[in-house]
Amino acid sequence: RSGRKMRHQLRLQTRLQNALLRHYNINSQYKPHLIRDYWEPVIGLEIHAQISSISKLFSRVGTRYGAPPNTQVGIFESAHPGTLPVLNKRCVEAGIKTALAFGATVNKISLFDRKHYFYPDLPAGYQITQLDYPLASNGRLEFIVLNSSLHKHPYRHSVDLLQLQLEEDSGKSIHDKDNNRVLVDLNRAGQPLMELVFAPGLRNGEEAAAMVKEVALILTRIGTCNGRMHEGALRVDANISVHRPDEPLGTRTEVKNLGSIGSLLKAVDYEIQRQIDILESGGNVTSETRSFDTHTQETISMRDKEVIQDYRFMPEPNLLPLRLHDSSEPNCQYDGSLDISKVRAKIPELPEATRQKLIRDYGLSLENAFLLASKDDLLDYFMAVMSNTKRSSKLVCNLLLNNLLEALNSINTDITNSPLSASAFGEIVDLQQSCRIVTNISQQVISAICIERDSRSPTQIVLDNNWLQLSNDVMEEIVEKILADNLELVEKYKKSKKKKLLNALMGKINKASDNRANMKIVNDVLLKKLSS
Amino acid sequence: VLEIPEMEVACLRQGLLRYTWRKLSARINFSNVTSQPAFVTAKQERSKVPQHPVSPSINEDLPPKTEVDLQLVQRLEKLSLVDFVNKEGLTRLEAAISMADQLCVVNTEGVEPMITVLEDRSLPLAEDEVHSGDLSEELLACAQETLEDYFVVPPGNITYSEEKGYYRELDQGEEDI
Numbered sequence: 001r002s003g004r005k006m007r008h009q010l011r012l013q014t015r016l017q018n019a020l021l022r023h024y025n026i027n028s029q030y031k032p033h034l035i036r037d038y039w040e041p042v043i044g045l046e047i048h049a050q051i052s053s054i055s056k057l058f059s060r061v062g063t064r065y066g067a068p069p070n071t072q073v074g075i076f077e078s079a080h081p082g083t084l085p086v087l088n089k090r091c092v093e094a095g096i097k098t099a100l101a102f103g104a105t106v107n108k109i110s111l112f113d114r115k116h117y118f119y120p121d122l123p124a125g126y127q128i129t130q131l132d133y134p135l136a137s138n139g140r141l142e143f144i145v146l147n148s149s150l151h152k153h154p155y156r157h158s159v160d161l162l163q164l165q166l167e168e169d170s171g172k173s174i175h176d177k178d179n180n181r182v183l184v185d186l187n188r189a190g191q192p193l194m195e196l197v198f199a200p201g202l203r204n205g206e207e208a209a210a211m212v213k214e215v216a217l218i219l220t221r222i223g224t225c226n227g228r229m230h231e232g233a234l235r236v237d238a239n240i241s242v243h244r245p246d247e248p249l250g251t252r253t254e255v256k257n258l259g260s261i262g263s264l265l266k267a268v269d270y271e272i273q274r275q276i277d278i279l280e281s282g283g284n285v286t287s288e289t290r291s292f293d294t295h296t297q298e299t300i301s302m303r304d305k306e307v308i309q310d311y312r313f314m315p316e317p318n319l320l321p322l323r324l325h326d327s328s329e330p331n332c333q334y335d336g337s338l339d340i341s342k343v344r345a346k347i348p349e350l351p352e353a354t355r356q357k358l359i360r361d362y363g364l365s366l367e368n369a370f371l372l373a374s375k376d377d378l379l380d381y382f383m384a385v386m387s388n389t390k391r392s393s394k395l396v397c398n399l400l401l402n403n404l405l406e407a408l409n410s411i412n413t414d415i416t417n418s419p420l421s422a423s424a425f426g427e428i429v430d431l432q433q434s435c436r437i438v439t440n441i442s443q444q445v446i447s448a449i450c451i452e453r454d455s456r457s458p459t460q461i462v463l464d465n466n467w468l469q470l471s472n473d474v475m476e477e478i479v480e481k482i483l484a485d486n487l488e489l490v491e492k493y494k495k496s497k498k499k500k501l502l503n504a505l506m507g508k509i510n511k512a513s514d515n516r517a518n519m520k521i522v523n524d525v526l527l528k529k530l531s532s
Numbered sequence: 533v534l535e536i537p538e539m540e541v542a543c544l545r546q547g548l549l550r551y552t553w554r555k556l557s558a559r560i561n562f563s564n565v566t567s568q569p570a571f572v573t574a575k576q577e578r579s580k581v582p583q584h585p586v587s588p589s590i591n592e593d594l595p596p597k598t599e600v601d602l603q604l605v606q607r608l609e610k611l612s613l614v615d616f617v618n619k620e621g622l623t624r625l626e627a628a629i630s631m632a633d634q635l636c637v638v639n640t641e642g643v644e645p646m647i648t649v650l651e652d653r654s655l656p657l658a659e660d661e662v663h664s665g666d667l668s669e670e671l672l673a674c675a676q677e678t679l680e681d682y683f684v685v686p687p688g689n690i691t692y693s694e695e696k697g698y699y700r701e702l703d704q705g706e707e708d709i
Contacts, residue, residue, distance in 0.1 A: 053660050060663035069681045071666045078671055090660035111647065118613060120685040175687065183682035186671075310611055315647040323654035337654045 032150055032203045039242045039279075041272045042249060043208055044200030045159075047215055048193045049225040050169070050233040051094045057168045057192035058085030058128065065231055069185040077171075077190035079123035084318050089338070091192040092322065094224040095135045095166050096343045098194055101222050101350060102161045104139025106340050108324050110165075112316040117309065120184050121171035128316050129167035129195070135322070136164040141198070142352065143214035145207055146370055154366055157207055160199040167193050188232075194224070200239065200249075205268035209261050212236055217351045217374055229260050236264055240271045242279065250275070251285045255299050258292055267292040271299050354379065362386065362393040371401055377416045384422035391429050399429060403443050407450040420449045427458045440515045441467045470516045478517070479525055482508050493530060502526070592637050598629045 034040050056063055061074035076083040099106050111133040114126040139161030146154045171189035173182050196215065202208050216227035216234055226233050241252035255271055258264045270292075275285050290299040325336035328344070349357075351373045358369040372379050378400075385396050404425065408418055428445055431437045437445075445461050448454040454461060462468060470478070482505065483490055493501040509522055605617055616625065668681060677684040 055660050055662050060658065060661055062662045062665075068668075070668045070671060070683070071681075073667060073671055074664050075667070078674075086658045087655055088660050089657035092657060116611075120683075173685075174682070177687075180687050182685045182687050183679060184685055185682055310607075312611065317648060320648055320650050320653055320655040335654065337657050
């Protein structure tokens with residue numbers, strides 16, 4: 001018997017420790033286990049983010065998503081002879097802003113290069129990009145892996161940003177296999193992209209997914225990219241290899257054009273497994289480019305046994321060096337095209353800072369802080385409700401994230417168009433916090449206003465429907481009555497002490513009280529009466 | 533000794549045309565003027581520009597002559613999409629390579645490569661505005677084949693598939709050279 005008590009105490013102790021770890025010690029570094037205790041995967045990501053600007057990178061043609069084919073193409077994108085590139089100021093600003101958000105050094109001089117390859121959707125035969133002297137380098141991205149299936153707690157990880165460069169996109173090819181032809185739409189040609197090249201510091205698919213989510217969130221927050229992967233605004237290429245920890249890095253393969261977080265996750269994990277299988281059966285991994293088939297959920301080779309592509313990089317002769325100056329530096333010469341410090345001043349609060357503030361000032365859990373910080377409109381709503389500092393943040397979070405969001409989902413609305421305003425929501429919170437209504441009733445009021453479009457104020461609804469929480473006397477009366485009406489049930493419970501029977505009694509009391517009783521208090525009262 | 537930089541020669545050339553011929557004739561030594569007025573001599577001074585074509589030879593050590601083999605030729609064709617696998621093409625390629633080899637003699641230690649003559653200026657940036665609208669009609673009119681506002685192209689990448697017969701011929705051709 002003492003053994004059971006000790007085990008119980010130990011369980012409580014570890015549970016307490018885990019809770020503390022979750023809240024205070026997420027700074028702990030975590031090294032994922034080696035696969036089959038032997039192989040260490042190494043993953044590096046290259047993210048192409050489409051800059052949200054009104055015109056394209058090198059010409060003043062529109063960039064609107066979903067325009068009819070070939071209606072947003074100018075003479076420069078279609079590579080007509082005699083046309084020259086003119087760099088877009090907003091794109092440079094976006095590049096600088098993104099670089100600063102990742103703590104990267106913005107290079108005062110950067111150069112453009114041509115990358116040559118032949119493909120129908122690349123009219124000029126080359127893509128203008130930046131190779132040796134990119135816009136920015138040496139940044140760092142810190143992120144949290146929240147729901148790790150391998151590690152029970154959220155943990156921090158970070159990856160270096162090797163370089164950030166501006167480049168132009170190519171057009172889109174639609175393969176019409178039935179008629180043996182390809183259809184080309186050049187709307188996307190010349191669209192501005194930021195390529196973020198990260199160091200190979202990831203170890204598995206869920207780290208990659210968490211990292212890309214954080215990148216999308218940061219870019220959306222600073223307004224340089226809308227982060228919509230399904231629209232192609234954010235594309236990820238993964239370089240994957242496996243090796244034994246004490247040996248040099250293995251041959252890597254590149255998986256291109258992953259269009260969603262889900263495919264990234266599956267593609268990375270599949271590729272790791274595929275490479276391990278090859279190596280364990282004694283073979284060698286060939287260095288190649290692969291793509292991810294969403295139907296079979298496998299990576300497939302795009303080109304087989306090809307000689308490494310030679311892109312014949314050469315400096316772009318039609319573009320001068322891009323010079324930038326920083327007026328916050330003491331010896332600034334003001335000789336650049338743009339001022340870095342002006343862009344720095346426009347950067348809003350980053351998501352991680354928001355999360356830390358929510359945890360510190362409002363005592364939210366990490367998961368709730370994540371949820372609120374990931375959507376600006378949700379965060380604004382929360383802050384509006386919390387402007388009344390007496391309200392309990394825990395209660396607000398519960399009602400907001402569980403009840404209100406569910407109601408809004410059912411009517412297909414988002415928080416900005418919520419029929420329940422922040423002030424009315426605050427009213428409900430106040431009513432519940434002051435114990436005048438119970439959670440069930442709050443839920444009903446929320447449903448009434450959101451789903452049934454009741455236009456009365458929450459207080460009015462509660463009073464009209466007689467939904468106020470029952471006083472303790474009335475509640476005790478009801479409990480007594482139920483106990484008197486269900487004597488056999490009471491006898492059965494007193495003999496077996498089964499939770500199921502207790503719940504049955506609770507259900508009857510709830511029904512009899514019209515959902516107005518505070519079930520926690522009812523539980524205590526009931527147990528007291530039954531044990532007597 | 534009169535050293536005339538190239539730009540000034542151009543200006544002088546223009547100025548020359550405006551000058552009356554008579555005034556000019558008094559100044560210019562006709563025996564030096566050829567049909568192409570590539571230089572100006574004034575006051576009987578000799579120009580540094582050669583009177584006849586000169587082909588200098590560099591006596592210093594040049595890198596060894598690059599062997600152009602079949603594999604390299606195939607690769608170059610694939611990258612450039614230029615068909616040059618014939619006797620004349622190969623000779624021209626080898627001549628071009630050995631001409632470029634002469635650059636190796638120049639000592640470029642500590643010198644930054646020049647990318648543009650305007651390297652001391654900075655790139656002008658344009659405001660983010662849309663200036664041109666829908667040019668799809670004119671653009672699609674340039675294409676050989678279109679379908680519902682899309683350009684139609686043959687499938688696959690434009691690469692030279694390894695037609696074995698073609699390259700076998702080439703090998704035989706090479707032996708004849």
